[in-house]
Each structure stands twice: as structure tokens, then as C-alpha cells.
Amino acid sequence: xxxxxxRSWSLAGYLIAAIILLPLIAIIAQxxxxxxxxxxxxxxxxxxxxxVNTIVLMLGVCIGSLFIATxxxxxxxRCQFPGRKMFQWALLLPLAMPAYVVAYVYTDLxxxxxxxxxxxxxxxxxxxxxxxxxxxxxxxxGASVMLALVLFPYIYLLAxxxxxxxxxxxxxxxxxxxxxxxxxxxxLSLPMARPALAVGASxxxxxxxxxxxxxxxxxxxxxxTAVYDTWLGYGSLSAAAKLSAIMLLVVFSMIGFERFARxxxxxxxxxxxxxxxxLSRLKGSHAYLATGYCGLLLLFSFVxxxxxxLQYAWDYFDASWNSAFWEYSLNSFYIAAIxxxxxxxxxxxxxxxxxxxxxxxxxxxxxxxxxxxxxxGTVLAIGILxxxxxxxxxxxxxxxxxxxxxxxxxxxxxVFILIFAFCIRFSAIAIGSVENSxxxxxxxxxxxxxxMGLKPKALLWRVHLPLLRKGIFAxxxxxxxxxxxxxxxxxxxxxxxxxxxxxxVFQFVSDEQLEHGALAAIVIVLVGFVxxxxxxxxxxxxx
Amino acid sequence: xxxASGLAILGLVGFASVANAAEKLxxxxxxxxxxxxxxxxxxxxxxxxxxxxxFSKKGIAERMMREGRLSPADIVLTSDFSRLMELADKExxxxxxxxxxxxxxxxxxxSIENDWFALTMRVRNIYSSKxxxxxxxxxxxxxxxxxxxxxxxxxxxKHPYNVSLVASMIAHHGEAxxxxxxxxxxxxxxxxxxxxDRAQVKAVKEGxxxxxxxxxxxxxxxxQDPKQVPWAEAVEINFPNQDNRGSHINVSGMALAKxxxxxxxxxxxxxxxxxxxxxKDYAEINFEYPVKADVKxxxxxxxxxxxKADELPIFKLAEYHHAAxxxxxxxxxxx
Numbered sequence: 015x016x017x018x019x020x021r022s023w024s025l026a027g028y029l030i031a032a033i034i035l036l037p038l039i040a041i042i043a044q045x046x047x048x049x050x051x052x053x054x055x056x057x058x059x060x061x062x063x064x065x066v067n068t069i070v071l072m073l074g075v076c077i078g079s080l081f082i083a084t085x086x087x088x089x090x091x092r093c094q095f096p097g098r099k100m101f102q103w104a105l106l107l108p109l110a111m112p113a114y115v116v117a118y119v120y121t122d123l124x125x126x127x128x129x130x131x132x133x134x135x136x137x138x139x140x141x142x143x144x145x146x147x148x149x150x151x152x153x154x155x156g157a158s159v160m161l162a163l164v165l166f167p168y169i170y171l172l173a174x175x176x177x178x179x180x181x182x183x184x185x186x187x188x189x190x191x192x193x194x195x196x197x198x199x200x201x202l203s204l205p206m207a208r209p210a211l212a213v214g215a216s217x218x219x220x221x222x223x224x225x226x227x228x229x230x231x232x233x234x235x236x237x238x239t240a241v242y243d244t245w246l247g248y249g250s251l252s253a254a255a256k257l258s259a260i261m262l263l264v265v266f267s268m269i270g271f272e273r274f275a276r277x278x279x280x281x282x283x284x285x286x287x288x289x290x291x292x293l294s295r296l297k298g299s300h301a302y303l304a305t306g307y308c309g310l311l312l313l314f315s316f317v318x319x320x321x322x323x324l325q326y327a328w329d330y331f332d333a334s335w336n337s338a339f340w341e342y343s344l345n346s347f348y349i350a351a352i353x354x355x356x357x358x359x360x361x362x363x364x365x366x367x368x369x370x371x372x373x374x375x376x377x378x379x380x381x382x383x384x385x386x387x388x389x390x391g392t393v394l395a396i397g398i399l400x401x402x403x404x405x406x407x408x409x410x411x412x413x414x415x416x417x418x419x420x421x422x423x424x425x426x427x428x429v430f431i432l433i434f435a436f437c438i439r440f441s442a443i444a445i446g447s448v449e450n451s452x453x454x455x456x457x458x459x460x461x462x463x464x465x466m467g468l469k470p471k472a473l474l475w476r477v478h479l480p481l482l483r484k485g486i487f488a489x490x491x492x493x494x495x496x497x498x499x500x501x502x503x504x505x506x507x508x509x510x511x512x513x514x515x516x517x518x519v520f521q522f523v524s525d526e527q528l529e530h531g532a533l534a535a536i537v538i539v540l541v542g543f544v545x546x547x548x549x550x551x552x553x554x555x556x557x
Numbered sequence: 558x559x560x561a562s563g564l565a566i567l568g569l570v571g572f573a574s575v576a577n578a579a580e581k582l583x584x585x586x587x588x589x590x591x592x593x594x595x596x597x598x599x600x601x602x603x604x605x606x607x608x609x610x611x612f613s614k615k616g617i618a619e620r621m622m623r624e625g626r627l628s629p630a631d632i633v634l635t636s637d638f639s640r641l642m643e644l645a646d647k648e649x650x651x652x653x654x655x656x657x658x659x660x661x662x663x664x665x666x667x668s669i670e671n672d673w674f675a676l677t678m679r680v681r682n683i684y685s686s687k688x689x690x691x692x693x694x695x696x697x698x699x700x701x702x703x704x705x706x707x708x709x710x711x712x713x714x715k716h717p718y719n720v721s722l723v724a725s726m727i728a729h730h731g732e733a734x735x736x737x738x739x740x741x742x743x744x745x746x747x748x749x750x751x752x753x754d755r756a757q758v759k760a761v762k763e764g765x766x767x768x769x770x771x772x773x774x775x776x777x778x779x780x781q782d783p784k785q786v787p788w789a790e791a792v793e794i795n796f797p798n799q800d801n802r803g804s805h806i807n808v809s810g811m812a813l814a815k816x817x818x819x820x821x822x823x824x825x826x827x828x829x830x831x832x833x834x835x836x837k838d839y840a841e842i843n844f845e846y847p848v849k850a851d852v853k854x855x856x857x858x859x860x861x862x863x864x865k866a867d868e869l870p871i872f873k874l875a876e877y878h879h880a881a882x883x884x885x886x887x888x889x890x891x892x
Contacts, residue, residue: 055883055886056886059883059886059887059889060886060889060892063889063892126760126763126764126765127759127760127762127763127765141764142764143747143764143765144707150748150749152749152751153749232751233713233749233750233751233752233891235891235892242615243715245616245619246615246616246619247615247715247882248882249618249619249622249643249647251619399623403623403624406627407625407627410627420627422627422629423624423627423628423629426623426624427624427627427629506616510583510585510609510611510629511609511610511611524614524753525753526752526753526755526756
């Protein structure tokens with residue numbers, strides 16, 4: 015770009031990136047603090063199990079999600095069958111469901127005391143658990159299934175887009191060469207969609223590692239629960255930081271793998287999105303199969319749990335419709351609104367710098383700032399508390415030095431810390447949204463603007479922002495829904511006396527009384543709807 | 558955009574809600590808010606002093622360590638003694654010299670240094686299936702007896718209530734003895750430790766197991782919830798080790814935060830909690846055994862009968878707390 019961008023822009027970019035990297039550095043520093051042998055005790059007893067559990071869970075959820083999402087994505091993208099239009103957006107709905115809520119509902123349904131096993135016992139006249147075999151819901155396998163049920167839409171979304179963008183002329187060519195539909199799927203569509211599947215799978219894996227509530231409810235100890243327990247149970251922050259470092263190793267190797275998978279990604283094809291006419295029309299039993307498959311997937315991942323939630327909420331409506339419920343909803347909204355605005359601002363600033371700066375190094379801040387998403391909430395909490403506590407004490411020392419009464423815990427004792435944490439964790443999403451929008455703005459527009467004598471600020475205001483509207487909006491919505499759902503960070507960082515919907519619902523889940531919190535859970539889900547449907551519409555119109 | 562950044566700035570300015578008003582106490586509580594709020598509301602009615610309760614399942618000591626001298630906490634309420642000891646060990650609490658506390662709370666229910674005080678007592682009971690077993694004359698040691706193979710349900714071994722029980726076993730049998738017992742106990746479990754104390758009773762009702770470990774007051778609590786009445790009615794409550802040392806008891810308690818800025822009011826609240834009204838509330842609302850000698854347990858609790866309590870001093874148990882946690886890891890009790 016041929017526009018002088020003043021150094022202060024770059025500086026701002028690096029500053030933002032540095033703040034986002036702060037927790038990561040704090041964790042690594044904290045991991046070197048001696049911990050009175052807590053870590054070595056863990057290492058000799060339970061840690062190997064935790065690590066194996068974490069890895070098995072991650073693989074299980076990834077494979078499970080790929081397995082259920084890919085066929086659905088392909089059907090919706092390339093075939094015509096009854097209900098396709100609805101499934102297109104409806105299969106995104108499970109993303110709005112917090113995993114721990116789904117886990118709770120299925121436990122209620124499927125455990126020994128639940129209606130399913132009760133019915134079986136009545137039919138077959140079984141008396142006790144030793145009379146028959148039924149899979150244990152609250153297990154590693156159960157947790158994998160639950161998480162796959164709510165996380166598969168990430169893969170579905172990316173795979174669907176990839177399948178849609180595959181040019182139909184290639185498909186035709188493969189058919190002319192004598193491939194049947196199956197062969198052309200296996201030999202052409204799937205390999206071409208591989209990068210998208212890898213990105214989706216790495217998102218799913220990251221979310222899985224970060225999950226705290228489901229595994230803690232299922233009593234499946236993983237690294238995430240171990241961090242939490244070591245920190246709060248053993249009271250050893252540095253042992254917890256060591257565990258966090260191991261987790262980060264897992265996560266970053268995942269990201270590395272995903273980059274590696276995409277290293278040769280160069281597609282040479284005309285981006286002609288498929289339109290209705292190129293869809294292969296499924297007939298007869300095939301059509302029913304397609305509809306049945308998508309329908310069952312939607313039923314189990316969303317409709318059934320949601321109906322049961324509604325049932326709970328109906329039964330316990332009077333008990334749960336109270337002032338507390340309103341207060342927590344407002345808390346959730348307020349935090350989510352502030353965070354989504356801040357993260358999108360960060361996204362705009364960083365991407366703008368990257369776009370028009372003449373210095374190649376200025377692409378770095380936006381890349382660095384995106385690593386925040388890789389920190390699971392529990393790990394992030396540790397990484398934030400350490401530096402912010404120092405800051406709090408520094409402020410109070412300064413006040414006292416000046417002979418004033420100190421203001422107390424301004425940063426760690428207020429909502430600030432929650433907002434700060436969420437901004438770090440979700441900036442990546444906003445950056446990604448803005449980046450996607452920027453890709454669609456032709457650089458010649460920048461040239462035109464500059465030749466008319468626009469300064470950087472004016473270029474941003476008058477040319478870019480109006481064109482970025484969509485990306486900005488998508489970023490706001492996506493960050494908003496993530497903030498509504500994020501639990502571990504909220505649980506660990508909330509200030510004195512503060513609850514939001516997520517912490518409120520989880521408290522009921524862990525007390526085995528979700529019925530009382532069902533209304534709050536429904537609000538989380540409903541708030542998640544809107545962005546998903548909007549997001550889907552905007553993807554539809556991008557063709 | 559202007560509007561948006563304005564909004565953000567407004568939000569950031571609106572933070573400073575950390576003010577610590579003089580006539581307001583902040584209570585950090587390990588006990589569920591709904592258990593203590595009615596009692597605290599009565600205190601506010603009587604004295605005009607507002608109380609904020611901050612409930613947290615875990616990590617209050619950790620939080621107070623971090624907050625140091627800037628901590629807003631005035632009082633900590635805990636649901637078991639190990640947390641009280643932890644607070645004392647980490648020097649997060651300070652002694653209170655109050656004649657009223659001394660006269661209300663018997664010596665065995667407070668620390669020698671007066672830096673923590675028990676408020677209520679509860680028993681770690683063994684519940685048995687009414688249909689399959691009836692009332693049992695049972696000891697904790699029997700939980701490891703092979704005759705109960707595949708019949709016992711319990712919550713996570715790492716939960717403070719179970720850690721305390723294991724600590725008491727270490728106190729009575731030594732570490733090696735306790736380890737053997739814990740391995741036998743694990744071998745008898747009907748399922749991996751999960752859920753809370755009530756969920757174990759529910760599992761007995763469903764026939765998943767015949768024996769459940771749980772605190773005494775849960776039985777009363779379950780009888781109050783229409784959905785849980787059938788669970789409670791499916792079990793008998795047994796007081797273990799009646800023919801020898803007595804049942805393992807645990808206490809809930811309170812302590813004064815080291816950096817309280819409202820010392821006088823905080824002590825007022827502590828005295829109130831040890832007094833007749835609050836002790837009666839604890840007994841009636843929460844079905845616990847009050848520590849104040851002349852306050853009677855509720856009729857329901859009294860109907861479970863008299864029992865002999867383990868006389869092992871509470872601070873003795875605390876010495877074995879860490880050993881108990883490590884033992885649970887060693888035998889992989891939860892895995």
C-alpha cells in the first residue's frame with residue numbers, strides 16, 4: 015500500500031496484541047514458581063489419567079463431529095430433498111445450546127432412574143442393574159457424544175460452505191469420467207473439502223479442551239477440571255499453572271496441525287457457487303433417507319433437549335420467574351454487549367493497520383491477538399488474575415504513598431476483570447469476521463480514496479466502515495453469543511456477588527436441579543438463535 | 558461507532574461498585590446462599606446492618622490470599638471444618654475475644670486460639686435401602702467388607718465431606734490401615750463416584766445401590782421437596798459405629814476475616830449467629846444439630862434418635878486432611 019501510516023497506528027496495534035498476550039506470559043512465568051511438590055504428587059498419581067482422558071475426549075469429539083456433520087453438510091450443499099431449506103439453518107441451532115445443559119438433559123433421560131431404562135426394565139422384567147447392560151451416560155464416551163452433539167455445527171458450517179463452493183463443472187467432469195455419485199464424493203468432493211474440515215475439527219477440539227462444565231458434571235476428570243481443582247482444592251496456583259502449560263501445549267500443537275493441514279491449500283477453480291439447478295435431486299427412498307438423517311440429527315442435538323428444557327421451565331415457572339433471574343439476564347446482556355463492542359473495535363483497528371500499512375511487520379498484531387481464543391477459560395483466568403492483582407496492589411500502594419485511602423480491588427474485584435477476560439478470549443472471533451469482510455473490498459477502492467487525498471482515518475471512516483458493515487455485525491453477534499455461553503472464565507473471575515445466566519444455570523446443574531434454572535438456560539439458547547440465523551442468511555447471500 | 562465507543566466508555570466508568578459501605582458486611586460463604594440468607598435477613602431486621610453474601614463452592618481461601626489486605630470480606634462461613642482450618646493455616650482469619658461466643662459455643666466446637674467457631678454439627682450417615690436391608694447396625698469399616706460388593710454409592714471422594722471421613726479413618730487406623738480400607742471401599746462401589754449426597758439416596762430409591770453415604774440434614778431437606786420425598790422415604794438413616802467410637806461428625810462454622818474493615822459489626826453478626834434465634838433457625842430450616850447446648854434440634858431430626866458422636870477433636874482431623882486428599886489420589890478413588 016502506498017499510504018504513509020503513522021507509527022502511532024502500529025504502536026497501538028502492538029499494544030493491543032501485547033495486552034492480549036499478557037495472560038499467556040503470566041502463565042508461563044507462574045509455572046516456574048515452586049509449588050511444594052503438588053505437581054509431582056499429581057504426576058505420580060492421577061495426572062496421566064487426566065492427560066489420557068483429555069486426549070481421548072478430544073479425539074472422540076472430533077471424530078464424532080466429523081462423522082455426523084460431513085454427511086449432513088454434503089447433503090444440504092449438493093442434494094435436493096424434502097426439508098433441505100429448513101435443515102440448512104436449523105442444523106446450526108445446537109451451537110446455541112450450552113453443552114452442560116444437553117448433558118444434564120440426557121443424563122436425566124438415560125441414566126438408571128430415567129424413563130428410558132425404566133421402560134426397558136418394565137418390558138423385559140429386569141430387576142436390578144446386574145440383569146442387563148446399558149451404556150453409562152456419565153462417562154468419557156458419554157461426554158464425547160454430548161460435546162459432539164453441540165459442537166458438530168462448526169464442522170457442518172465450514173464443510174457446507176466448502177461443498178457449495180466446489181465448482182459444478184468439476185463434478186460434471188467426474189461424472190463424465192464414469193464416477194458414480196459415491197465415487198465422486200469420495201474421490202473429489204471430500205478431498206477438496208479437507209482443509210475446511212480440518213479448520214472445523216480444530217475449532218471443535220479447542221472448544222472440547224476448554225469445556226469444564228460437562229466433564230465436571232459427568233465426573234470425567236480432564237486437564238481442565240484438574241486445573242480448577244488444583245488451583246482451588248490444593249490451593250496451588252503454580253501447580254495449576256504447570257497444568258495449564260501442558261494444556262496449552264496440547265492446544266497449540268492442535269493449531270499447528272491445522273496449519274500444517276492447510277499448508278498446501280491452493281485451489282484452482284472458478285468460484286461458481288452451486289445454485290439450485292445443479293443440486294442432484296434425490297428420489298424415493300434416498301430422499302427419505304436424507305431427510306430422515308438430518309431430521310434425527312436435529313432431533314437429538316437440539317429439538318429433544320430444548321423440549322425437555324421447556325418442560326422443566328413450565329413445571330418450575332413460578333419458582334424461577336423472579337427478580338434474581340432478571341438481574342442475571344441483565345448482567346449477561348450487559349457484559350456481552352460491552353465485550354462485543356470492544357472486540358469488534360479491536361478487530362477493526364488491527365485489520366485496518368494490516369490492510370494499509372506499508373510495513374509487512376504490521377500484519378503481526380492481528381495474528382498475535384487471535385491466539386487469545388486458544389486459551390481455555392480456566393487457564394485464561396489464572397493468566398489474568400496474576401498480572402491484574404499486581405496492578406491492583408500497585409494502584410493502592412500509589413494512593414497510600416500519596417496519603418489517600420486506597421480504592422480497593424478496582425480491577426480484580428469488579429466486572430472489569432470479566433470483561434477483560436472475555437475480550438481476550440473472543441477478540442479472535444471479531445478479528446476473523448472483520449478480516450472476512452475486508453477480503454471482499456477491492457484494493458482499488460483504497461487507491462481511489464487515496465488518490466482523492468483521503469487520510470487514513472478518513473479512509474477508514476468513509477470507505478471501509480460502510481463496506482465492513484456486514485462483517486462488523488456478524489462479529490458483534492458471534493461474540494455476543496459466546497459471551498452468553500462462556501462459563502469457566504465467568505465462574506472463576508466473577509466479582510463479589512456477581513452472577514450471570516451461565517454461572518446461575520451451572521450452579522443448578524451441579525446441584526442436580528437444573529429444573530430450577532431451566533428458564534435461564536432457555537434465555538441463553540434463545541439469545542443464541544438470532545445470531546445463528548442471521549449468520550446463515552448472510553452466508554446464503556454471499557454467493 | 559461514536560455511539561458504540563461512548564457506550565463502552567460508559568461501561569468502563571460504571572465499574573467502581575466496589576465501595577465498602579460502613580453499615581454493610583460482606584460475607585464470603587461456602588454455604589449455599591439460600592441456606593444462610595433467611596438467617597442473615599433476620600439479623601438485618603434486628604440491627605439495620607446490611608449483609609452481602611458471596612457464595613462460592615470452592616476457592617474462597619485462594620481468593621482471600623490473592624486479595625490480601627485489599628479483601629472486602631468481613632466474615633467467612635464454611636460448610637465443613639477443613640475449610641476453617643485452611644483459613645486458619647493460611648492466616649486469613651483472626652481471633653475474636655467475645656464472652657458471648659464463648660458462652661454460646663462449647664469449647665470443643667471452637668479453636669483454642671478462638672480464630673474459628675463452629676455453628677452447627679452434622680453427621681456423616683450411612684443410608685440403607687428400606688426394602689432390601691432395613692435398619693443396619695453398621696460401622697464405616699464395614700464399607701470395605703466384600704459382602705457389600707457393588708452395592709455402595711457415594712459422591713466424589715474429593716468432596717470435603719468425604720475427605721473429612723477419610724481423615725478420621727487415618728486418625729483411627731493410621732495411613733496404611735486407611736489405605737486398605739479405602740481400596741476395599743472403592744471395590745464395593747456400584748458406580749463411579751458422582752453427583753451430590755441427594756443423588757446417592759435417589760440411586761438407592763432406583764435400586765442402583767443399597768447403601769449410600771450422606772450427611773444427616775439431607776434427609777430433612779429431601780422431605781421438603783415434593784420431587785424428592787419418594788427418595789427420602791426409600792431409605793433408613795443409620796448412625797455408624799454406635800458400639801465403638803461413635804459416628805463421624807463434621808461442623809459448619811465461621812471466622813473473622815483478617816483484613817475486615819468492619820470489625821465491630823462483624824463480631825455482632827458472629828454473636829448473632831451463635832445466639833438462640835439463629836441457632837434455632839439452623840435447626841429448623843436446615844435440619845442441622847445446633848452447637849448451642851440449650852437449643853434443641855428440630856422434631857424431625859430428633860425423631861432419628863439419639864446417637865453417640867466420635868469424640869476425636871476436630872483439630873486432630875484437620876492434621877490428616879492433606880494426607881487424606883493424597884490417599885484418595887493414590888487409590889484413584891474417583892477414577
